[in-house]
Amino acid sequence: MRRLVRLTGPDALSFLQGLVSNDVLPLKARGIVYAALLTPQGRYLADFFVVNTGTELLLDLPESLADGVMRRLAMYRLRADVAFAASDLSVSRGIGDAPEGALPDPRHPALGWRLYGAPLPEAAVDWDAIRVAHIIPETGIELIPDETLILEAGFERLNGVDFRKGCYVGQEVTARMKHKTELRKGLVRLHISGTAPAGTPILMADGREAGRLFTQSGDRALAQMRLDRLAGPLQAGDAILRTDA
Numbered sequence: 083m084r085r086l087v088r089l090t091g092p093d094a095l096s097f098l099q100g101l102v103s104n105d106v107l108p109l110k111a112r113g114i115v116y117a118a119l120l121t122p123q124g125r126y127l128a129d130f131f132v133v134n135t136g137t138e139l140l141l142d143l144p145e146s147l148a149d150g151v152m153r154r155l156a157m158y159r160l161r162a163d164v165a166f167a168a169s170d171l172s173v174s175r176g177i178g179d180a181p182e183g184a185l186p187d188p189r190h191p192a193l194g195w196r197l198y199g200a201p202l203p204e205a206a207v208d209w210d211a212i213r214v215a216h217i218i219p220e221t222g223i224e225l226i227p228d229e230t231l232i233l234e235a236g237f238e239r240l241n242g243v244d245f246r247k248g249c250y251v252g253q254e255v256t257a258r259m260k261h262k263t264e265l266r267k268g269l270v271r272l273h274i275s276g277t278a279p280a281g282t283p284i285l286m287a288d289g290r291e292a293g294r295l296f297t298q299s300g301d302r303a304l305a306q307m308r309l310d311r312l313a314g315p316l317q318a319g320d321a322i323l324r325t326d327a
Contacts, residue, residue: 083145086169086198087152093162094139098132101158101251103232105244112136114185114196116242118232119151124255126230127154129221129242133185135171135198142173142196144221158251172201177212189240190216214299217271223280224269224296224304233259234267234306267293267308271326274303278319287315295321302326 089098098106104117109132118129128151131142143151152166175187177194181202187193192212212218219225219235233256237243245260259265277298284293284305293307295318303323316323 084173085143085145085148086171086173087141087143087148088167088169089139089141089164090167091162091164094164097159097162097164099247100249101155102132103237103243103250103252103256104132104241105247106132107247109134109139112185114188116188116240118237118242119154120232120250120252120256121228122251124231124252124259125228126225126232126235127151127227129225131188131196133196133198135183138169140169140171140198142198146222147227150227171198173198174202174204176202176205177207189242190218192216193218208299210297211299214271214297214302214304217269217304219269219304220297224306231259231267232256234265234269236269265309267306270305270307270309270312272303272305272307272316272323273301273326274298274318274321274323275301276319276321278321282318282321284316284318284323286311292316294318295323 095106102117102119104115106115109115112134115132117132119127121127128147133140133142174197180195181197184195184197186195213220225235278295280296282295283291284295286292292311293305295303295305297304312325
Protein backbone atom coordinates (compact mmCIF):
# COMPACT_ATOMS: atom_id res chain seq x y z
CA MET A 83 0.00 0.00 0.00
CA ARG A 84 1.17 3.50 -0.88
CA ARG A 85 0.13 6.98 0.22
CA LEU A 86 0.44 10.01 -2.04
CA VAL A 87 0.95 13.41 -0.44
CA ARG A 88 0.81 16.65 -2.41
CA LEU A 89 3.41 19.33 -1.62
CA THR A 90 2.72 22.98 -2.36
CA GLY A 91 4.45 26.26 -1.65
CA PRO A 92 7.51 28.03 -3.07
CA ASP A 93 9.87 26.34 -0.58
CA ALA A 94 8.72 22.76 -1.22
CA LEU A 95 11.79 21.55 -3.12
CA SER A 96 14.36 23.48 -1.10
CA PHE A 97 12.72 22.18 2.09
CA LEU A 98 13.08 18.56 0.94
CA GLN A 99 16.59 19.21 -0.38
CA GLY A 100 17.81 19.91 3.15
CA LEU A 101 16.27 16.74 4.56
CA VAL A 102 16.52 13.77 2.18
CA SER A 103 19.41 11.70 0.86
CA ASN A 104 19.07 12.54 -2.83
CA ASP A 105 19.12 15.68 -4.97
CA VAL A 106 15.52 16.72 -5.62
CA LEU A 107 16.20 20.07 -7.30
CA PRO A 108 15.97 18.51 -10.79
CA LEU A 109 12.27 18.09 -9.99
CA LYS A 110 11.67 21.70 -10.93
CA ALA A 111 10.75 19.87 -14.14
CA ARG A 112 8.78 16.66 -14.59
CA GLY A 113 10.53 13.58 -13.20
CA ILE A 114 10.97 11.15 -10.32
CA VAL A 115 13.67 10.75 -7.65
CA TYR A 116 14.17 7.94 -5.12
CA ALA A 117 15.35 9.10 -1.69
CA ALA A 118 15.46 8.29 2.00
CA LEU A 119 14.84 10.16 5.22
CA LEU A 120 17.44 9.36 7.88
CA THR A 121 17.97 9.89 11.57
CA PRO A 122 20.71 12.36 12.59
CA GLN A 123 22.82 9.25 13.26
CA GLY A 124 22.45 8.19 9.61
CA ARG A 125 19.98 5.35 10.17
CA TYR A 126 17.13 4.72 7.76
CA LEU A 127 13.68 6.02 8.70
CA ALA A 128 11.82 5.71 5.40
CA ASP A 129 12.32 5.52 1.65
CA PHE A 130 10.01 7.10 -0.91
CA PHE A 131 9.74 8.71 -4.33
CA VAL A 132 9.55 12.44 -4.90
CA VAL A 133 7.60 13.05 -8.11
CA ASN A 134 6.89 16.02 -10.34
CA THR A 135 4.00 14.80 -12.48
CA GLY A 136 4.15 17.90 -14.64
CA THR A 137 1.23 19.44 -12.76
CA GLU A 138 2.01 18.78 -9.08
CA LEU A 139 4.74 17.70 -6.68
CA LEU A 140 4.08 14.45 -4.81
CA LEU A 141 5.59 12.24 -2.15
CA ASP A 142 4.96 8.55 -2.95
CA LEU A 143 5.27 6.89 0.48
CA PRO A 144 4.84 3.40 1.89
CA GLU A 145 1.59 3.52 3.87
CA SER A 146 3.19 1.77 6.85
CA LEU A 147 5.67 4.63 7.36
CA ALA A 148 3.68 7.58 6.04
CA ASP A 149 2.35 8.91 9.37
CA GLY A 150 5.82 8.95 10.91
CA VAL A 151 7.34 10.65 7.88
CA MET A 152 4.69 13.35 7.84
CA ARG A 153 5.12 14.03 11.57
CA ARG A 154 8.86 14.44 11.05
CA LEU A 155 8.42 16.72 8.04
CA ALA A 156 6.01 18.86 10.04
CA MET A 157 8.59 19.07 12.85
CA TYR A 158 11.29 20.25 10.43
CA ARG A 159 9.07 22.71 8.55
CA LEU A 160 9.64 25.68 10.90
CA ARG A 161 9.29 28.81 8.71
CA ALA A 162 9.49 27.07 5.33
CA ASP A 163 6.62 28.01 3.02
CA VAL A 164 5.47 24.49 2.25
CA ALA A 165 2.19 22.67 2.87
CA PHE A 166 1.14 19.03 2.74
CA ALA A 167 -2.21 17.64 1.65
CA ALA A 168 -3.62 14.25 0.70
CA SER A 169 -3.65 13.62 -3.04
CA ASP A 170 -6.61 12.02 -4.79
CA LEU A 171 -4.31 10.43 -7.37
CA SER A 172 -3.35 6.75 -7.34
CA VAL A 173 -0.05 5.12 -8.21
CA SER A 174 0.04 2.17 -10.62
CA ARG A 175 3.13 0.22 -11.60
CA GLY A 176 4.09 -2.39 -14.12
CA ILE A 177 6.77 -3.72 -16.42
CA GLY A 178 6.92 -3.81 -20.20
CA ASP A 179 5.45 -1.08 -22.39
CA ALA A 180 4.76 1.99 -20.28
CA PRO A 181 1.44 3.83 -20.62
CA GLU A 182 1.46 7.49 -21.60
CA GLY A 183 2.58 9.69 -18.73
CA ALA A 184 4.37 6.92 -16.80
CA LEU A 185 7.78 7.54 -15.25
CA PRO A 186 10.57 4.94 -15.06
CA ASP A 187 11.29 3.55 -11.61
CA PRO A 188 14.65 5.23 -10.87
CA ARG A 189 16.03 2.34 -8.81
CA HIS A 190 16.51 -0.18 -11.63
CA PRO A 191 15.18 -0.69 -15.18
CA ALA A 192 13.82 -4.13 -14.19
CA LEU A 193 11.33 -2.41 -11.86
CA GLY A 194 9.51 -0.92 -14.83
CA TRP A 195 7.36 2.18 -14.53
CA ARG A 196 5.12 4.12 -12.14
CA LEU A 197 2.04 6.06 -13.24
CA TYR A 198 0.28 8.75 -11.19
CA GLY A 199 -3.38 9.34 -11.99
CA ALA A 200 -6.48 7.18 -12.17
CA PRO A 201 -5.75 3.61 -11.01
CA LEU A 202 -4.98 0.98 -13.65
CA PRO A 203 -5.63 -2.76 -13.34
CA GLU A 204 -2.37 -4.22 -12.06
CA ALA A 205 -0.97 -7.13 -14.02
CA ALA A 206 0.43 -10.09 -12.11
CA VAL A 207 4.15 -9.47 -11.57
CA ASP A 208 6.44 -11.41 -9.25
CA TRP A 209 8.04 -8.36 -7.70
CA ASP A 210 9.93 -10.43 -5.12
CA ALA A 211 11.59 -12.41 -7.91
CA ILE A 212 12.67 -9.16 -9.56
CA ARG A 213 13.95 -7.73 -6.30
CA VAL A 214 15.95 -10.83 -5.45
CA ALA A 215 17.41 -11.07 -8.94
CA HIS A 216 18.65 -7.48 -8.78
CA ILE A 217 19.33 -7.17 -5.02
CA ILE A 218 16.72 -4.49 -4.37
CA PRO A 219 15.60 -4.00 -0.74
CA GLU A 220 11.98 -3.54 0.28
CA THR A 221 10.51 -1.27 2.95
CA GLY A 222 9.87 -3.16 6.19
CA ILE A 223 11.77 -6.27 5.07
CA GLU A 224 15.39 -5.49 4.21
CA LEU A 225 14.91 -1.80 5.09
CA ILE A 226 14.34 -1.55 8.83
CA PRO A 227 13.65 1.82 10.50
CA ASP A 228 16.25 2.99 13.03
CA GLU A 229 18.54 0.10 12.03
CA THR A 230 19.46 0.01 8.35
CA LEU A 231 22.38 2.04 6.99
CA ILE A 232 21.46 2.98 3.43
CA LEU A 233 24.88 2.34 1.89
CA GLU A 234 24.82 -1.19 3.30
CA ALA A 235 21.41 -1.58 1.62
CA GLY A 236 22.75 -0.53 -1.79
CA PHE A 237 21.25 2.95 -2.08
CA GLU A 238 24.17 4.25 -4.12
CA ARG A 239 23.64 1.53 -6.74
CA LEU A 240 19.87 2.20 -6.63
CA ASN A 241 20.25 5.94 -7.32
CA GLY A 242 18.95 6.81 -3.87
CA VAL A 243 21.77 9.00 -2.55
CA ASP A 244 23.75 11.95 -3.90
CA PHE A 245 27.19 12.75 -2.48
CA ARG A 246 27.49 16.20 -4.09
CA LYS A 247 24.24 17.86 -3.00
CA GLY A 248 25.38 19.18 0.38
CA CYS A 249 23.91 18.78 3.84
CA TYR A 250 20.84 16.77 4.80
CA VAL A 251 19.81 14.94 7.94
CA GLY A 252 22.23 12.02 8.47
CA GLN A 253 24.58 13.24 5.71
CA GLU A 254 27.75 13.29 7.84
CA VAL A 255 27.56 9.61 8.76
CA THR A 256 26.61 8.58 5.21
CA ALA A 257 29.45 10.60 3.65
CA ARG A 258 31.96 9.20 6.14
CA MET A 259 30.93 5.64 5.26
CA LYS A 260 31.39 6.46 1.58
CA HIS A 261 34.74 8.20 1.75
CA LYS A 262 36.56 7.03 4.87
CA THR A 263 35.61 3.42 5.51
CA GLU A 264 35.21 0.15 3.66
CA LEU A 265 31.78 -1.38 4.05
CA ARG A 266 31.87 -4.45 6.27
CA LYS A 267 28.23 -5.40 5.77
CA GLY A 268 25.96 -5.39 2.76
CA LEU A 269 22.86 -6.76 1.10
CA VAL A 270 23.75 -9.80 -1.03
CA ARG A 271 22.01 -12.55 -2.98
CA LEU A 272 22.62 -16.13 -1.85
CA HIS A 273 21.63 -19.55 -3.11
CA ILE A 274 19.23 -21.22 -0.67
CA SER A 275 18.14 -24.81 -0.18
CA GLY A 276 15.05 -24.96 2.05
CA THR A 277 13.19 -22.07 3.64
CA ALA A 278 13.32 -20.03 6.82
CA PRO A 279 11.38 -16.99 8.08
CA ALA A 280 12.59 -13.50 7.17
CA GLY A 281 14.89 -12.22 9.88
CA THR A 282 16.34 -15.66 10.71
CA PRO A 283 20.00 -15.38 11.77
CA ILE A 284 22.50 -16.91 9.34
CA LEU A 285 25.19 -18.89 11.12
CA MET A 286 28.63 -20.09 10.10
CA ALA A 287 29.74 -23.67 10.74
CA ASP A 288 31.37 -22.60 14.01
CA GLY A 289 28.15 -20.97 15.24
CA ARG A 290 29.17 -17.37 14.67
CA GLU A 291 26.46 -15.15 13.20
CA ALA A 292 27.18 -14.01 9.66
CA GLY A 293 23.99 -12.11 8.84
CA ARG A 294 20.22 -12.33 8.53
CA LEU A 295 18.01 -13.91 5.91
CA PHE A 296 15.29 -11.84 4.23
CA THR A 297 13.30 -12.17 0.98
CA GLN A 298 13.33 -15.59 -0.72
CA SER A 299 12.34 -16.36 -4.31
CA GLY A 300 12.86 -19.85 -5.70
CA ASP A 301 16.37 -20.99 -4.86
CA ARG A 302 17.73 -17.47 -4.27
CA ALA A 303 17.41 -15.17 -1.28
CA LEU A 304 18.47 -11.74 -0.10
CA ALA A 305 20.51 -11.52 3.06
CA GLN A 306 22.19 -8.76 5.03
CA MET A 307 25.66 -10.18 5.58
CA ARG A 308 29.04 -9.48 7.07
CA LEU A 309 31.10 -9.45 3.91
CA ASP A 310 34.02 -11.26 5.56
CA ARG A 311 31.76 -14.21 6.51
CA LEU A 312 30.43 -15.29 3.13
CA ALA A 313 32.75 -18.26 2.64
CA GLY A 314 31.97 -21.79 3.73
CA PRO A 315 28.66 -23.43 4.60
CA LEU A 316 25.99 -21.16 6.04
CA GLN A 317 22.73 -22.08 7.74
CA ALA A 318 19.54 -20.19 8.61
CA GLY A 319 17.17 -22.39 10.59
CA ASP A 320 16.73 -25.49 8.44
CA ALA A 321 17.87 -23.71 5.25
CA ILE A 322 21.36 -24.09 3.80
CA LEU A 323 22.90 -21.13 2.02
CA ARG A 324 25.96 -20.52 -0.12
CA THR A 325 27.37 -17.72 -2.17
CA ASP A 326 25.30 -17.20 -5.30
CA ALA A 327 27.25 -18.12 -8.45
